[in-house]
Amino acid sequence: MIYVYFLFLLLCVPTMTFASIVQLSSYVNRTHQYMNPIISGDDQHLPLYTGCKPVELELNIQRSQSPNTTDMYCDVNSNEIFIPKTLKLTAEIQIQYIIEQYLANDNNHTNNITIELWPTLGAFGFYTWVYARLIHNETHWIWIDSSLIELPESNTVDAPLNTSQYPEPYFPHLYLTSNETDYNLLFSDLLEFDSLYVKPLFGDCLWTTDEYVSTLKEKQLTKIHSGWLNVNDMGQFGNKIQQSGQHNICVLLPQPAQTNGKPYTLFVNININNSNKIEWPTNIYWYTVSSPTLNEIKNAEPKTNEWYNNLKFPLNFNDSWTKDMYQLSGAHLLEFPQTINKKLNLTRKSSIQSDNQLHDIIDYLIERYKQLNIKTERQIFTWRNITQENLIVYLPASGNSCNIKIKNQSIEPVIFIDHIDTAFEQDTFENSNYTKRQTTQGADDNVSGLVALLQSAQILQQTQLTACRDIWLVHLTGEEYPAASLGIIYFLVTSLLKPKQQIYTAVIVDMISHRVNHSDPIVQVNAADSKQSLLIAELTVNHIFQKIKTQLYTELKPELRQWSNPFAYLYNTDGVRFNEYGFTCILINEHINYHENFERDGYHDTQDTVNLIDFKYGQAVTQYAIATVAALAHSNCECDTQNNANVLKLSLNIHKYIIITFALYFVTQIV
Secondary structure (H helix, E strand, C coil): CCCEEEEECCCCCCCCEECCEECHHHHECCCCHHHCCCCCCCCCCCCCEECCCHHHHHHCCCECCCCCCCECCECCCCCCEEEECHHHHHHHHHHHHHHHHHHHHCCCCCCEEEEEEEEEECCCCCEEEEEEEEEECCCEEEECCHHHCCCCCCCEECCCCCCCCEECCECCEEEECCCHHHHHHHHCCHHHCCCCCCCCCHHHEEEEECCCCCCCCCCCCCCEEEECCCHHHHHHHHHHHHHHCCCEEEEECCCCCEECCEEEEEEEEEEHHHCCCCCCCCCEEEEECCCCCHHHHHHHCCCCCHHHHCCCCCCCHHHHHHHHHHHHHCCCCEECCCCCCCEECCCCCCCCCCCCCHHHHHHHHHHHHHCCCCEEEEEEEEECCEEEEEEEEEECCCCCCCCEEECCCCCCCEEEEEECCCCECHHHHHHCCCCCCCECCCHHHHHHHHHHHHHHHHHHHHHHHHCCCCEEEEEECCCCCCCCCHHHHHHHHHHHHCCCCCCCEEEEECCCCCCCCCCCCEEEEEECCCHHHHHHHHHHHHHHHHHHHHHCCCCCEEEEECCCCCCCCHHHCCHHHHHHHCCCEEEEECCCCCCCCCCCCCCCCCCCCHHHCCHHHHHHHHHHHHHHHHHHCCCCEEECHHHHHHHHHHHHHHHHHHHHHHHHHHHHHHC
């Protein structure tokens, strides 16, 4: 008989056990960790949130199960465990390799082997598995040794191109604090590494004592005592080990997944004598993301053409866009419009530089928006004792052409997002023997997105006259390494989750002005992993583009990239945080992804300058993005035409009454 034990940790009840073995999810000792506003990406691997995502948990949103679909839904009282359906076949194939290679290395096994595993989000935007432990006799266990497991290179890849390929899984890696090299990898400051993209491993550690037994023949002696600690505790933890001399083992693993906000792991028991077949527990809900129907897309289209009629690009749009590109990249001096004689040469644009000029960029943007009488709000916070800033720009909806109503009667703004920081130059870092960190001009990544938002303000002021949704322009800091989504997380927590503010969608622009050859018309419209995000992407590609395409400065060809598409790019931007937290979003970007144009010149190196910018292409993508935001601010808006007709009729009657009254008055005066 093949049977499966499924253990699910409810944080408010006593820990359940697998005989003498406690599931690893019990060592997750922080609830609602997504509410920490000061966390840099990759300091700690976030859990895969399924079922009710953070936005639904914090805003108390229930999402009903859709009939005739296997879409994920949100019900905090449900005991179902939501796992992406694509992972079922992946696990069944990979577990076979794991079991076969384990048997080849251990002849003294029993008939039953148990694997502890859980799903997670991989580094390249694909869902994958964490394979943690092998267990037998409900008492003996070992970490799955990655050095003993070889998955076929032909079908185990970073970014699968077809259904015969599977994303690389995670296996445990053991680091000993008694080993100097391991200790440095765990606790060193990120600026001490000879890589621009490495961080200390502390955040992903499950901590155990060092009496590790590496065979299932003997009972395990090591004790697990904590896991996935707050990264702010790293220095104190490392110092304590050095001072006490009591060494530990870090078992490096992404932390367990969460469904409805509760951590869990799976214990899958396989009977060796029955073909290693896996029987999954009945309360797993293998979910998919269905596409929106044509009727749903049609219903979301703006009901009038007012957004389009008010969408006017100034005659000097090209020149203004070009001037902003030169100044904000640092190719020319940045000239402040209101502060007399203030000019800057922008050369330091990383959030981790203590003397960075990102605050100056914020000051400049505020002056530009003041010229348009637009309200702005600084978001100020501290990271690594360095003051950081986001800027939020508010464009309220007027809706004065008719009595505007929103179908769901909620105020959900459209968020237009860029990032203002730039990356360190990889070639400069390598050529300086890994000592010099110098920021790129970042003309493409991401001054192009910054210019798009700045140019949009005056245009969107006009389209907002008939809109029913506010637009927020959000300039974010800290997207690039090593900050890595620092600004977006602060924004999501402080501006959305804490005040319980839902959004209609976010439209992100990141790298929109470079193409490897100047004839490539492709612009990517990338959707997050939700039906609503797909609906927004469909609107953008098949409705909004059809309206705007004749106005664009050069030919574009938008291509919709679903989350699971190997040519999608949202995973490598701030959009991944929107997706993880459960917000709707799309990314508009140039033709670049893991498989195409990723190794080109001008990506995070000294060549990301205005010399590589395709100005007509960048200006056209900017127009497209602005039009998308303008249209979405009119999405799901209804004009109460009957009420407008009554108002018009009443107005005509009043005018008629006034005319008659004046006529009678003049007649009586004459008489």
